[in-house]
Amino acid sequence: MAHEHHHDHDPHAPVNEAHGMRPDSVLLERALRELLIEKNVFTASEIQRQIELTESRNPELGARVVARAWVDPRYKARLLEDAKAAIESLLGIDLNLTPDLIVVENTPQLHHVICCTLCSCYPRAVLGIPPAWYKSPEYRSRLVIEPRAVLAEFGTALADDVEVRVVDSTADTRYMVLPRRPRHTERMSEAELVALVTRDSMIGVTLVPEPQP
Amino acid sequence: MPRGVHDLGGLPAGPVDLSEHDRTFFDQRVDAMMRLLTHPQNGHYTVDAMRRAIESLPRDDYFGLGYYERWVRAIRQLALEKGLISEDELERKLAAIQPSEPNK
Amino acid sequence: MKPCFAPGDPVRVRFAEPPGHCRTPYYLRGKRGVIERLIGTYPNPEQLAYHRIGVPYQPLYQVTFGFDAVWGRTEHNVTISAAIYQHWLEQSE
Incomplete structure (x- = not known):
């Protein structure tokens, strides 16, 4: 089977659905993120900047x-x-x-x-x-x-x-x-x-x- | 230790599913947290520590969970190991958000 | 650690099953290959994984393996190349 992958340069916009994910994964992500921000391990804006950097690649x-x-x-x-x-x-x-x-x-x-x-x-x-x-x-x-x-x-x-x-x-x-x-x-x-x-x-x-x- | 759960080279497996998957906001946030925690300038832990935590997941989790679901569990394990957070704090936080408004 | 292999040297990946994290894939352990080049010298990942600093640093080589040397059968014109740390390599005849 031939698959076309032309022009897959465009990063797809992220989607907000947790397809097939366990509910506890979603909770855990949020809990860890909030806690680590409260503890000054990183800030919310550092996460945002990191996401932007990743998307730019x-x-x-x-x-x-x-x-x-x-x-x-x-x-x-x-x-x-x-x-x-x-x-x-x-x-x-x-x-x-x-x-x-x-x-x-x-x-x-x-x-x-x-x-x-x-x-x-x-x-x-x-x-x-x-x-x-x-x-x-x-x-x-x-x-x-x-x-x-x-x-x-x-x-x-x-x-x-x-x-x-x-x-x-x-x-x-x-x-x-x-x-x-x-x-x-x-x-x-x-x-x-x-x-x-x-x-x-x-x-x-x-x-x-x-x-x- | 015999072959680890993650060490797949040469094992029998079916056809490769070539469909492209969209990233979710969940994926993006977990990815970003991992990058920040393993960033050499932050020095909380290394990519190898992250790999070790993922590799030590039970087989059912390794193959049953999504890619970033494995990562989020590894982040939990290492954050606890390195004392960035305590079990107690994590439990209280999970309890506090449990009734769960939809994840933003 | 100082590099002790040169391009073209025949080597064998040690067969071992150490506990814990390592970056030598199971399918290449015990297999013979040829040093292609020295990539560099890096902290030992087997220690980094447990929050240690990874000394002594290990030379890392690009090693090429014939398909039959890895899988014991012939597949036409296929080779495998992987990066292997020096402490996993020994001289081969």
């Missing part, structure tokens, strides 16, 4: 990094060598307190795909909140043992001569994929390329789609 940031790397070989070299510094300088964001970041390059011979079998490690600084499937037991269990089957569920078929490398984010680093630049994009501007890059291609479960003629 979304896959468009990653897409801008990818597009620049496609058009500027020297930038790409810096990105693969020291991702954090290259991303900070391009996007003007501060990654000092976020986990280390490694960008892995997909080529015609080697296709990286990212997962976290132990929890949900994800390059949030450049891709935002991980999709639900990334955190699901199914993805976390299966990608390392049957990656081609899992990729097929995303509609991605890779030739046998392409090495599939599953990267399990086990420790202090997060990984982002630099996907291959698709064909027929030679004349596109950098901004047009940004719009082409999907979140899922930067996780490695899909390829960047060729532009529609």
Whole structure:
């Protein structure tokens, strides 16, 4: 089954429904939040600012990094060598307190795909909140043992001569994929390329789609 | 310790559900609390402590609860462990909000 | 701790079942791989998890494993890469 994930850059507006949640979870969240605010562990406005910061991180940031790397070989070299510094300088964001970041390059011979079998490690600084499937037991269990089957569920078929490398984010680093630049994009501007890059291609479960003629 | 409840690599599982989920305000607040508590400059506890608390949930909770429902329980455990709040205070707070107007 | 492995070194992940939190996935324990590179040196997460400071800091390596070395069967052209702390690694022939 093919799934379209074009333009999932737009963060969906949050919804105020607790679908399938236990009532005690809702109470516990409120109790902890109120208590920790009363205790000056944090303030209500710090929570609000943190939410805004989190919402400001979304896959468009990653897409801008990818597009620049496609058009500027020297930038790409810096990105693969020291991702954090290259991303900070391009996007003007501060990654000092976020986990280390490694960008892995997909080529015609080697296709990286990212997962976290132990929890949900994800390059949030450049891709935002991980999709639900990334955190699901199914993805976390299966990608390392049957990656081609899992990729097929995303509609991605890779030739046998392409090495599939599953990267399990086990420790202090997060990984982002630099996907291959698709064909027929030679004349596109950098901004047009940004719009082409999907979140899922930067996780490695899909390829960047060729532009529609 | 044999394989932890969270340690899923290679275990049999069904197809991946690719549907996208909207975040709720609950998700956002729990996420923000966790970020603030584990922020290196605040130093209340580390991401690894958070992971440890989540991993030590009973199996039924680990798989039965939503992602951020697991987190909120881990936040409770660590806030108590680190003495940021006491059991007593938490119980009194829960009792006070129990009749529950809808969560804002 | 000083790094004691270099890119290209064959290594084996120790097989162990320590109590408590650790970041070495079960499916890679006891498996052979090759050091791809040193990522850096980090506080030991097994201690951070219990509010300790994580000394000695541990070198962390990107290690690549062949599919058959992990799962004991062949899957065409698949490798697995993971970050493993030095205290979980030993030399392999």
